[in-house]
Amino acid sequence: MEEMPVVDVQWVSKSFGAVQAVKDVTFSLGPGEIFGLLGPNGAGKTTIIRLVLDIFKPDKGKISVLGGQMDESKLALIGYMPEERGLYQDVGLEKCLVYLAVLKGLPKSEARGRVLDFLERFDLYDYREKQVKQLSKGMQQKAQIIATLVHEPQLVIVDEPFSGLDPVNTKMVKDILRDLRDQGVAIIMSTHQMHQVEELCDRIMLIDEGQTLLYGEINAIRSQYAGNAILVGTPGSLPVLDGIVTVDKHNSAYRLLLTKDTSPKVVLHKLVAENVAVERFEIAVPTLDEIFIQVVQEPEGS
Amino acid sequence: MKNTWLVLRQEVINTITRRSFLLTAFGIPLISITIFGAAALFNRPDPSPIPGFGDPGITETGLAEGYVDQSGLIETIPENISAGTLFAYQDEDAAKNAVHSGEISGYYLIPEDYLARGQLVYVSSDFNPMNVFDRGSVIDQVLRINLLDGDDSLAALVNSPFALQVMVLNPSTSLNQDSPLSFFLPYGVMLLYYMLILMSAGFLVSSLNKERESRVLEIMLVTVTPKELLAGKFIALGLMGLLVNILWVGSAYGLMVLGGTTIRLPEEFQLAPYVLVWGGVFFILGYAVYASLLGAVGAMLPNLRETSQATLVVIMPMIIPLMFITVMIAQPNGILAIVLSLFPLTSPVTMMLRLTVTLVPIWQLLLSVIFLILAAFIILRGVASLFRAQTMLTGQPLSLRNIYRLILGRV
Structure with a gap:
């Protein structure tokens, strides 16, 4: 029996005024898969992600997430790292991450334990008392990844996850994403770094001006263009x-x-x-x- | 519900640990107490009462003066004028010598034709602008008594023909009618309500904008629902506004006590308990209306600059009662006061103004509350459509078209 897709987007369109941001986009993503969402700047990638997350409502088409229409009960099952990073700047790093983890449904003690584990893993433990605004861009990026993953989501959506990371941390994040895939987590990764996509993704969708240009397995697409x-x-x-x-x-x-x-x-x-x-x-x-x-x-x- | 509580708690913690909030809540009262406290210490009044007509006794002011009576009018010096306060001189030469020797600071020359022209001349060694307004109180009393052939009690009546005691057949308020402070209380209460409602609503707008500008909003919108987020903020920041106002009023009370050798605040500023109860009701409903409207502005507009401009438009109705405050204090049960205390956008402050100066009929209070609840419900429902993730994330520029759509709830 075919596995139920974690995300299923069918003929979705979305306009903002006269601008057609997304037009008739269709794709699906199963558990244990890393899906690359590619496209030039302004192609409509972020809009597609926001449509999947129910931040935006589609003008037409159907979107199913984790087996049905998106609702508030699914918020805690999703980890999202937007392109425009955002954390509470005036709050201590540990407090900020624990707060976000508790909002995602973790009991406070468990949230704290997991956050501290992640902080150690990402070499941020010594900075846990610092205000977020006092951290470097790379550190904030790592903190954002922790906020995305700390509650062990079933669907992870990451927008440019490697920007601002040094090679060591890039490798660590890649390893984490591979581990999550092996555990059955579905991952949508939007990035411009094609070599990362080739290394990590099973399938991709390339969009431009809101329309799908390429969609399928990476090897099949490469063969198609060979x-x-x-x-x-x-x-x-x-x-x-x-x-x-x-x-x-x-x-x-x-x-x-x-x-x-x-x-x-x-x-x-x-x-x-x-x-x-x-x-x-x-x-x-x-x-x-x-x-x-x-x-x-x-x-x-x- | 759990998430609303978590947002509420975090919002309270974020707010009370923010430096700007601490400065507003504690810094302003502290600075005021320091300045006014220092001023009170330096300007501590002379322990002796200021000489005045009809006072039980006049003692020396520290500035002895003299007079030269060429009219022959002065025969009696009232007993309550202390020795060493006022000296009589036979002629101007003697008086001038006394001035030069520093015995007196100056003297009054009462000319022969005083009774015909009523003019005096004051001669002093130098000009002191600070003494201009004080001058004359002692000689004034001396002249009055002598004009009335030395009759003390008649002179007191001439000075103050009546002491008015107001008797109200239907006591409408517990305010002390005789106290001049009763006049300022409505102003104070109205100002307090402006601060209370606008500050709380302002905190909400600022918090929403800050969250959008720091880009946390997108994370929050995939973590909690927009309504949970706003409900948490709504309650937390209302409480914060209340806290700041309590601190300010508390420190103002402290200031009064500190400098209050003449003001007995508790006695004259007592408001009936029912006024405080209604005050709570009108604060909650007024905050609900204005926080919803300003929250909509905060949710819709893309940045703090545009939000500030739109905020001015939204709070305009609250300015209306302020423009008519004198009329409404004079006629607290007049048509204007009644209309403004029933209209939901003006009623929170107007009703509080009326409650402090008169007894408002219960039907008007209830009607006003019903109108406010209806308005809050309609506005909240309209604004709820704005509290969608898309509007909050994308922001809409401030334009007449968008204001029109906002009013119609079509944004």
């Missing part, structure tokens, strides 16, 4: 060939971006015909960065 580039290894230089858009040095090989009507086989034939000593010839799988740029910059209708 074939347009090849990697050629040769000790010498490459001759000028027809059907090549760009030639870039890529480690010890050349990366050739082909025009749409040029196949790798044709290029190989041409190289052999030109007596090029080919030591390596393989299809270059595009990075998400490349796919992102290609899809977002592609003229409409192409």
Whole structure:
């Protein structure tokens, strides 16, 4: 039997006045999955997140969260870290986090215990008495992650979770997200850092101007966009060939971006015909960065 | 309910530990007590009563004076004028010598034609602007008594022809009718209600704006419901406004006691217990109406600057009773006072004003409360639509169109 999705968004649209922020967006997310929500600035990612959280009401379409319509009983089952971070600035760090955890339904003693554990884990224990405004941006970011996760939510929504973090803390947060996924938590991650998406996400949705441009498993999407580039290894230089858009040095090989009507086989034939000593010839799988740029910059209708 | 309580508690803790709140609540009374206390100490009145006509006795003021009577009018010096206060001189030369030697600070020359022209001349060694208003009280009494052939009791009556005692057939208030302080009490109560309602509502608006500007609001809106958040804030900040006002009134009372050698506050400022009970009712309902309206402004507008501008528009109805306060004190049961004490946006302060000066018929009190409850219900219901996450997060610019939509509850 198919698992019930934790989040199920069906043909949702939302406008603000004359601006269509989200148009006919559909996606779903199951337990134990990290879902990447990608798109350029202003694409509508935050609006989609707010629609899922019932902060905004959709103009049309249907959204189901944790098995039904969003209501106040589900607030405690969700951990949300918005793009615009916010904590009570004039309050001590520990007090602020305990307050938010208690509001999420934890008994005070348990909330305090969990907060202190997290503070130790994130190297913030010594700063627990400090006012939030006295902490560095990176520390506040870690505090925000603690506030998002401390109540062990079933659905985690994080917007740019790695911004402001050093490599050590970035790795720690990634490990935590992987652990949560392994425990069955559903995670929606919105970010511009494509390498993090490639590393963590199972599936992605790329949106622009409120519309879905790409949606599916990362590997399937990369395969879908593969074939347009090849990697050629040769000790010498490459001759000028027809059907090549760009030639870039890529480690010890050349990366050739082909025009749409040029196949790798044709290029190989041409190289052999030109007596090029080919030591390596393989299809270059595009990075998400490349796919992102290609899809977002592609003229409409192409 | 649990979350409302948690928000309430946190809001109280956040507020009372904020430096600006502590300065407002405790700093202002402390500074006032220090300034007025110091002033009271420096300006402590002379233990001897100020000389005045009809006083049981006149003692020296510390500034001995003289007179030269060329008219021959002065035959009697009242017994209550202390020795060493007023000296008689035969001629101006003798008086001038006394001034030069420092024996007296100055002298009055009563010319021959005094009875025809009523003019005196005062001669002093130098000009002291502070003495201008005090001068003449002793010679005034001396002249009056001598004009009345030395009849003390007649002179007292001329000075103060009657002592009015007001008898009210239907006592309408427990205020001491004879006390001049009774006149100031309505002003004080009205001012207190302005402060009480506006300060509490102001705390709420500021808290909502601060939460939005510090971006905690989005976190809170996926943690508690908007109504839980606002209910917690609503109650907590109402209590905080009440606390500040209690502290201020308490310190004002302390100030009165500190400098109050002549003011016996408790006796004359006693309000009947029923006034205090109605005061509580009108505070709660007035706060409900104005906090809802200002809360709507705080929820709708994007920043504190625009909120402050809109706040002025919203509190405008509360200014109306202040404009007519003199008329309403003079005619507390007049049409204007009755209308303003029934209209929900003006009734909280107007009714308190009336309660301090007159006996308000019970039907008017009940009608006013019913109107206020109805208004609070309608406004709260309209404003509740604003307390949605989307409005609170996105904010709406201040424009005539939005004010119109706010009034209609269509934002």
